Amino acid sequence: MSRTVAQFDEGMTRPDAQATEPGASAAFASDLRSHVLGPMLVRASRVRSFVDRCIALSFRLEGGQYWSRSAREIMQTRFGVHIGAYSYGPCFVPGAFPRGVVIGRYVSIANGVCAFARNHPMDRLSTHPFFFNSLMGMVPKDEVETGSLVIGDDAWLGANAILTPGCSRIGIGAVVGAGSIVTRDVPDFAVVVGNPAKLIRYRFDEATRKVVLASRWWERPVAACREELGSMTIPLRDPMSHPLLGRAAGAIPRQGEGTR
């Protein structure tokens, strides 16, 4: 069953959402750019040897990876990787991210980042894929479960970070340091570094984190953020006065204030 635009948009922006279904791509948000040749490129990408060229051409015709609707559709329908609007990086490299991964909007993924959704079985005589991966042609169906992975909106993954199957969620607005090995879930707005990655701090204090989460600002098209460029390009000190957060900030009691 195909989804409605509203359902699909929700799937793009909720980091706890399930991977979107193949075929739902017709409802990509208007934040993206389309070219009249886009549908042809999506069809042509079914031929394995054309995929890279179809993605590259989609970028060329549709304003690059931040904007290309067809490249997203190729990644979703051919590789099961859902990429939200404005997100960029090696998630567009076929095979770099596992099938079923859901990447939110405004996500920055630096070069060399890779993610793995499953381990080889370790309790059998052999760990080789001959004996668990149906693509190898020996076992009729995959015998190792693939985990899910959701990368929250506006997360930033530093160069060469590796996400192992122990991590199923990178939080909204989280930061992963360059070269880190992430083995567990990362909370919203956390900064994690090292091997194994450990939390060193949060980007904002708890009250601010609540306000930013409640605002869901990342659901807005970038044009709306651009209108408030002055506030988007300075440190977030007072969420109450930020035009994209104002309403959400007002709805959350300040510390010490009770609800009446």
Ligand SMILES: CC(C)(COP(=O)(O)OP(=O)(O)OC[C@H]1O[C@@H](n2cnc3c(N)ncnc32)[C@H](O)[C@@H]1OP(=O)(O)O)[C@@H](O)C(=O)NCCC(=O)NCCS
């Ligand atoms: C994670 C990061 C954002 C933190 O930046 P920061 O807040 O300025 O952090 P600092 O440099 O003050 O370091 C804080 C501590 O974390 C450690 N640290 C920082 N980044 C680290 C990393 N990637 N791996 C391991 N440890 C790291 C520092 O050694 C320091 O430890 P200490 O307190 O024991 O001395 C930054 O270090 C980083 O990795 N950026 C990614 C850059 C990148 O990949 N860009 C790609 C282009 S998009």
